[in-house]
Amino acid sequence: MRRLSLPCLACAAVLLANCTASRPPGGASAAGGDPQRGRMLVSQVGCGACHEIPGLRSARGLVGPPLLHMGRRTTIAGVLPNTPESMARWVQHPQAFVARNAMPEMGLSEAQARDVTAYLESLE
Numbered sequence: 001m002r003r004l005s006l007p008c009l010a011c012a013a014v015l016l017a018n019c020t021a022s023r024p025p026g027g028a029s030a031a032g033g034d035p036q037r038g039r040m041l042v043s044q045v046g047c048g049a050c051h052e053i054p055g056l057r058s059a060r061g062l063v064g065p066p067l068l069h070m071g072r073r074t075t076i077a078g079v080l081p082n083t084p085e086s087m088a089r090w091v092q093h094p095q096a097f098v099a100r101n102a103m104p105e106m107g108l109s110e111a112q113a114r115d116v117t118a119y120l121e122s123l124e
Contacts, residue, residue, distance in 0.1 A: 031084035031117035038119025071124040
């Protein structure tokens with residue numbers, strides 16, 4: 001039987017903690033937004049020009065990563081934990097976290113960012 005090193009076990013614990021994060025009951029959004037409004041916003045602001053987004057026929061962009069399973073991912077852009085708070089801040093001001101990355105500022109309000117986050121966290 002192979003034994004895992006302490007760093008491997010610590011890494012696994014962190015990943016498992018993120019994977020088992022609980023969602024509010026009844027399909028409610030932890031982001032405090034409305035996933036349906038978020039879906040409409042994602043379409044309206046043109047996220048599909050850069051991202052492939054499941055369920056949105058015109059969203060076939062190849063600049064950014066595909067957003068399939070975004071609700072199950074552990075990180076955003078490889079640097080932020082995938083929490084509703086981090087996602088809302090990321091979609092609102094991506095340049096503040098990773099300077100000169102390909103994602104532009106979309107001009108979203110805080111409420112719109114919560115709606116987009118609610119939609120993205122529904123993509124499991």
